[in-house]
Structure formats: structure tokens, C-alpha cells
Amino acid sequence: MTMACHCTGCQKMSASAFSLTAIIPEAGFEVLAGDPVIGGLHGQDAQHHHCDWCKSWVFTRSPHAAGFVNVRPTMLGVAEWCTPFVETFTSEGLGWAKTSAKHSYPAFPPMEAFGPLMAEYAATR
């Protein structure tokens, strides 16, 4: 599932108005080359993995999203396919920063919302 996050943390991490995320099942994700380093959030809630050369934020792992990896789609060779399906933290967003996301949340959606959202997203693919 694809998401855009407007939180101030993502604004700072991405040096932009919002971050883009593609939630990938762990089984479908593998680092093929290089050794990512931890930057941004270093704690137990989430760890941001960065390219050790350019320090760009590449993906995030969190125990709250066990079984999934949040990949930054703009780090992939082609990112155009990633239109955000859900946007989060619109309450912290820059007023002019709008997306075409079908679902908007002023903060983070409740965890129980993710199953139905992912099922709806999968049905559109």
C-alpha cells in the first residue's frame, strides 16, 4: 500500500513537504547491495535505514509494522507508479501540500484500519 506522510518529522527527514512510502511485505523485500546505516529515528519504535554513501533515507522498519518494510519509492528506479492511496498527519501538513490520496487522516490511522485499507488497495491493483 502506498502512503504520503505530512508529519513534521517526515518533512525534515525528506527535506520536502511530505514523505512517500510503499508498504512492502517483508518476504518481498531484500537489500541486494551495500550495508544500510541507521539515521533519523534510532529507537525501538522505528529505525530509519539510510544509504551509507549518500545518506538518503531508503526504508524504515518498525516493530509496530511487523512483517512489513516501509520503502521510500522515490529511491527506486521508477517512482511514477507510487501515487499515495492514504495520507497521514494532514494536521501537520504544509497548507499548500495536497495529494490525490483516497483516504486522509489528521494523524496516524488506528492500527485496526490497516487491514481494511490494505485490502482495498490490493483490490485496486
Ligand SMILES: [Zn+2]
Ligand atoms: Zn511522517
